[in-house]
Amino acid sequence: MQSTMQDVPLLISRILTHGSTIHGKAEVRTWTGETTRRRTYAEAGARAAQLAHALRDELGVRDGEPVGTLMWNNAEHLEAYFAVPSMGAVLHTLNLRLPAEQLAWIINHAADAVVIVDGSLLPLLAPLLPHTPAVRHVVVSGPGDRSLLDGVTATVHDYEQLIAGRSTSYDWPELDERAAAALCYTSGTTGDPKGVVYSHRSVYLHCMEVNSAATFGLTDADVCAPLVPMFHVNAWGLPHASFMAGASLLMPDRFLQPGPIAEMIETVRPTVAAAVPTIWQGLLGELDATKRDVTSLRNVVIGGSACPPSLMRAFEERHGLRVVHAWGMTETSPLGSVAHPPAGVSGEEEWTYRATQGRFPASVEARLVGPDGAHLPWDGESAGELEVRGPWIAGAYYGGADGPDLRPEDKFSPDGWLRTGDVGTISPDGYLTLTDRAKDVxxxxxxxxxxxxxxxxxxxxxxxxxxxxxxxxxxxxxxxxxxxxxxxxxxxxxxxxxxxxxxxxxxxxxxxxxxxxxxxxxxxxxxxxxxxxxxxxxxxxxxxxxxxx
Amino acid sequence: MQSTMQDVPLLISRILTHGSTIHGKAEVRTWTGETTRRRTYAEAGARAAQLAHALRDELGVRDGEPVGTLMWNNAEHLEAYFAVPSMGAVLHTLNLRLPAEQLAWIINHAADAVVIVDGSLLPLLAPLLPHTPAVRHVVVSGPGDRSLLDGVTATVHDYEQLIAGRSTSYDWPELDERAAAALCYTSGTTGDPKGVVYSHRSVYLHCMEVNSAATFGLTDADVCAPLVPMFHVNAWGLPHASFMAGASLLMPDRFLQPGPIAEMIETVRPTVAAAVPTIWQGLLGELDATKRDVTSLRNVVIGGSACPPSLMRAFEERHGLRVVHAWGMTETSPLGSVAHPPAGVSGEEEWTYRATQGRFPASVEARLVGPDGAHLPWDGESAGELEVRGPWIAGAYYGGADGPDLRPEDKFSPDGWLRTGDVGTISPDGYLTLTDRAKDVxxxxxxxxxxxxxxxxxxxxxxxxxxxxxxxxxxxxxxxxxxxxxxxxxxxxxxxxxxxxxxxxxxxxxxxxxxxxxxxxxxxxxxxxxxxxxxxxxxxxxxxxxxxx
Known part of the structure; x- marks a missing residue:
């Protein structure tokens, strides 16, 4: 017996079309330091179509080719987020915090022919260009010293001029859902940076999971502030998830210092925010000192590295913010587990659960592997390396995993599971507690x-x-x-x-x-x-x- | 550039394993008329494994073969729900309200070799068996007059004896996610009944959508009562969704009359319930008369046919129950749209939205087609036939759509969209208002x-x-x-x-x-x-x- 269901691929263009029509009134708001510049999702969708036309017709971007972005979290980066994969190309988010040499290495490794860059980041990009000969086009968005690009061999475009006047609709192609959609390099604490290539399928499924009530549960009543950079694992999927749910987005642009963040939150009143512990640590100090009102936040997601429980308690006790711990990595898209406590527990028992890395969603399979390769029980005591499997988990690196201290078998088991490099335990009810990185034990x-x-x-x-x-x-x-x-x-x-x-x-x-x-x-x-x-x-x-x- | 993500199929066995481990303490509770008999998801998972072993080893069920169920909503039906597709066979839920002739027709059309039947339904099944020669095995669950089966050619088994002593774990096969998982026939108001064959992929994706916060948002804090029969479009996906989210299930078994339902709700206090308007209409009368406390319900889903707004208001104003309108059909798994109002509206404006069929989720594409085949605008005024497309929407019928008054092109457009047979309008913000069935206009x-x-x-x-x-x-x-x-x-x-x-x-x-x-x-x-x-x-x-x- 054969299924009679339609065979419709899971594509980022569907998220874009859905968000820009049914949720066309939702907004992406970009913080300018004092207020926000606002664009509806309908406008963002129209501009994404214009960008796609420009990239294809003017810059010659073809299916499967990477388009680099060196940008802050803002409306233009969001347009690229949707336009590039929807047209069939691959969004390559460049980490603006990397040392110049590593950044050039990554641009060359990915062979980016186009880089969209925020004007304020030209001082970072311009010196690299002589070392990245594959870059044929540089598209500059927003104010910046364009004279820094004088003499480069790449053609320089202005983002707004490039997209102006083009059609605001695009007949998005019906791609294979397993086609490459986005590329993100790990920061490479060991060996060279390693590229993870997300597919439309992996992004779409991850996005659905982010929106499940048991995860972050975004709806059109939310204003979601991704303080985690958009070059860091797709900002944890929040831009996609917001578009799918019709939640508005609040983008911090380059204002990532504790003071401006606190002011932005107090002014715009987002309901959900996400960042790594270092950002929250800084914000806590700011809040303690300035008593900003951040009570609009119903849910604050902390991830990216283990979060000190003291920090979570401090936010809750001193500022009424409920912090949710999540675990993941570039290779896991990143949603691996979320530390919502089980229903019905409270008090210190609740904190015990919330201090863990949390439970796995249905789509993430997990196992613990001991030093001798044996699979360990979920007894809350046996510590082993965490291995995971699922439709949004990496099974390889782009171009293979190389570097002197890394072989592919160090990162992927023979049966295809990701070796996370994290050591920990899992309780009988499925809560993960990471105790260390395998290399830091x-x-x-x-x-x-x-x-x-x-x-x-x-x-x-x-x-x-x-x-x-x-x-x-x-x-x-x-x-x-x-x-x-x-x-x-x-x-x-x-x-x-x-x-x-x-x-x-x-x-x-x-x-x-x-x-x-x-x-x-x-x-x-x-x-x-x-x-x-x-x-x-x-x-x-x-x-x-x-x-x- | 190729994606580097793992290629992991979306399978019902994953939902089963997830629910029976991480949410192993959640329960399926079956109403017995006065109380519930309780089974944890861990136990349900173990018994599903036993059932799968029995079906394979004892009854010889092979991949892709249908297994019929003629059962109420109860724990045993749930076990079959997970065991049959997880092992690679196809769950065929039989509608116990159909006339005997139609039921026999359906069993023959599907060629069910095995039927699992509730003992109380033997008076319905036994007279059919002489007319369904393909049925080789009848598995009887629960009390009933087994002498009704005397003389039948099929082998008769007792459900509990059949599964007893078998292994409580099963190495679920790694199926193709597009493999057939479940079969459901429409009730056939025109021509012969038509079979829709759901795939693992369609069930899994639908399940994720049910659990999104913008849809029903189940979590492990919920107790979900599917009052809609499990033979009716997979009970709207709620059994799968509850297992995925760790929500407990409350099953009404054969007690579907208003009095028993009201008593069950008051006693067990579910948080979510779903049924067709007729059931709710009956329940409203009962509540008006008996003043049962049903305030545990945070969300009551009405679907299956258009719901009178007066009914929704009556529940809310007289009994404090928030009713959510949803639209779907057998061919749409069934989730097509859900009538949560947009964030921020209230009062009469909110009721205007809630009386519609609601908004489409991202995975459901919709268009209106006028009498002349033209696509109509979403202006809230242009009325046309609704056509839909998506990964959980049917693109054909099992064995083709036949019957004297139906050709395949009546139900599916040349480009593969489902013609719903529903006529209505869509507002600029994506709210569907169905005004009629195309044939009832x-x-x-x-x-x-x-x-x-x-x-x-x-x-x-x-x-x-x-x-x-x-x-x-x-x-x-x-x-x-x-x-x-x-x-x-x-x-x-x-x-x-x-x-x-x-x-x-x-x-x-x-x-x-x-x-x-x-x-x-x-x-x-x-x-x-x-x-x-x-x-x-x-x-x-x-x-x-x-x-x-």
Whole structure:
């Protein structure tokens, strides 16, 4: 017996058409520092069609070709988000926080022939162009010093002039849903950056999951503020999901500092926002100091790296913001799990659940693999590397996974599951608790010490602003933890006191003997702790280390 | 550039595994008339595995073969819902309200070799078996007079004995997501019944949409009561959606009368319920009389046929129940549109939206086609036949659409869209208002009169219990409306008064001249008005018709 259902592909153009017609009155609002410039989804859809015509007819972009974007979160970036994949090309979001060399490497690796760039980012792009010969067209959006492009071999276009006067409708092609739609490189903490190519199918299904009530549940009553950059895993799918649900979007543009963000939230009153912990940490300080009203937010999503429970509690207790923890990575689109507590729990039990990485949606299969390759039980105790499988999970890297310290089998199991590199446990009711990155676990005398657990305890101390723990070589134990601590302004806390504080919370053999005070924890371009740098600083004797205990 | 995403199929076995592990504590509760018998999703999953082993090893069911179910909404039916498609076979839900002849026709057309039957339904099945020679196995679930099966050629099994002792886990096969999963026949108001074969993909995507916040938004805090039968378009996808979301299920079993339903709701306190208007109409009368507490329901879904706005208001104003109107059909899985009002509207404007058939989700494309084949604008005024397209919309019938009065091109456009047979308008913001079935529209002197609009106005009169309007031949105008009215007990209302009442609401030329009082409006097996019967009764002079005006 054969199915009699229609065979209709899941395409980003459908999300675009749906959002710009049925939800045509919803708006993308871009923060300008004081107010927002507003564009309806109907207008955004019309402009996306114009952009697609320009890219195809004027710039010669063909199916499957990448179009780079080096842009902030704003209305024009949103237009590219929809126009490029809908026409059959591939949206390649470039991470504007990367070092210039890495950025050039990525542009060359993807072979971007077109780059759409925000005028304010020309100082970043212009010096790269001599090293990215494949770039034939540069499209500049918004104000900026265009003279920086004088003499480049690529043709320079103005975004508004390029799209002006073109047809505001486009007969979007009926693509294969498995066709490439978007390309995002991981920030490459080990080896070269690695490209993940999302398909229309993966983006569409991920978008449906984001909108499920058990995940973020966007509706047309929401105003969604993606504070996570649009170059960072499709801003966690929120631009697509907002268009699908008819939620309006609030884009922070380049105003990502705590003060402007707080002002934007108080002024525009979004209902949902999402960002990495570093942004929220900064915002918390700002809110504590300025008492901005951010109570419009019904749901604040934190993800991108483990979030200290103390931060979640601080937001809830001091500012009435409910924070939801989510786990994911570039390779998981990124929605891997969401830490809504089970229905019916409350109080401290609820916090226990909310401090985890959460539950997996139906479309994400998960398993834990021990050091010997055995699959471990979901008993809340057995710790292993998390492997995942699903229609929005990567099964390879663009052009293969290379680099001196990475082979494909390090990232994908023989049966095709993604090896996340995260170590943790899963409870019988499916809650994931990540204790560490596989590479950051401290292997001390045959036992594993979780660096993240120690960090969370340290950062729960009121006088600690940030803390990172890394493994350093030890003659007797193989490895031992080194604690790098940033104290709050005016704090007068000794390492001995901190070690005692920690001693009340973890086993004695896990307590660090090596302590160092730092001005800030080194971070990667997307705001995660860069432990590689700390380990190198220690190895090269750049840190002043105090031995305690 | 190629996508690097994993190619993981969307399968019902994934929903089953997810629900029975991560949501293993959720429950399917089956009403027994006074209380519920309870089974966790973990237990349901284990029993589904046992059933699959039995069907494969003992009964020889192979991939793609149909397994019939003639059952009420209960835990065992749920087990079959998941076991049969997950193992690769096709769940064929049999409509127990059909006339015996039609039921036998359907079993033969599908060539069901296995039928799982509720013991209480043996009086219905047993007489059919001599006429359904392909049925090799009958599996009887629950109490019933098994002696009715004495002498049948099929092998008879007891459900519990059949599954007992078998493995509670099953290595579900990795099927093609486009493989057949479930088969449902339309009730066939014109010609023979027509089979729609859902795929794993269509069921999975539909399930995700049901769980989106903008649709029904089930979560693990919900208890979902599908009062719509499980043989009626997969109970609107609610069993699958509940498993995916971890919502518990409350199954009414055979207790579908207003009194027992009201008692069940008061006792078990479900949060979501779904049924056709006829059921709700009956329940409203019961609630008015008995004042049962049904306030646990946060969301009541009405669909299956147009719902009188007066009914929705009555529930909300008298019993605090928020009713949501949804439109769909067997061919649309059934979710076609949902009438949540746009955010921000209230009062009478909100009711205007809620009385429509609602908005389409992103995965359902819609267009209106006029009598001349032209596509009509979404202006809220141009009325045409609704055509839809999407991954959970049928593109054909099983074995083709046959019958003397139906050709495939009547139901599917040359470019593959489903012709719904519904006539209506779409507003600029995407709200569908169905005014009639294409075949029920009254073609009077070159104008169309909507029978449904007249019915809704008539049923809004407090002394009218039910009203149906059908087209009857008229020498002068071609067709004119005939109003068939059921008055409430004790009502003393003349047709003249009713016609005046109607005259305040519609144009004069639309007012019926022919009126008849009936004891009840004839209904199809799924509770829709059966206008075919009324038209025949009129043609054969069986109705006492009064001319008014």
């Amino acid at each position: 401290i292997k001390s005398g045959g036992e594993w010490i979780s660096s993240v657990e120690l960090e969370n305890h340290l950062m729960a101390h009121p006088e600690v602003a940030e803390a990172a723990v890394v493994a350093v070589p030890d003659d007797k134990w193989g490895e031992r933890p080194l604690a790098a601590v940033v104290l709050r302004d005016g704090a007068s806390l000794s390492f001995e006191e901190l070690r005692s504080f920690l001693g009340e919370r973890v086993a004695r053999w896990q307590l660090p003997e090596r302590w160092t005070a730092v001005v800030a924890v080194p971070k990667t371009s997307v705001g995660k702790f860069d432990k590689k740098v700390l380990r190198r600083q220690y190895a090269e004797g750049e840190l002043t280390v105090t031995r305690v205990g | 009254i073609k009077s002197g070159g104008e169309w009169i909507s029978s449904v609009e007249l019915e809704n106005h008539l049923m809004a009169h407090p002394e009218v219990a039910e009203a149906a309007v059908v087209a009857v031949p008229d020498d002068k105008w071609g067709e004119r409306p005939l109003a068939a009215v059921v008055l409430r007990d004790g009502a003393s209302l003349s047709f003249e008064e009713l016609r005046s009442f109607l005259g305040e609401r519609v144009a004069r030329w639309q007012l019926p001249e022919r009126w008849t009082a009936v004891v009840a409006v004839p209904k199809t097996s799924v509770g829709k008005f059966d206008k075919k019967v009324l038209r025949r009764q009129y043609a054969e002079g069986e109705l006492t018709v009064t001319r008014v005006g």
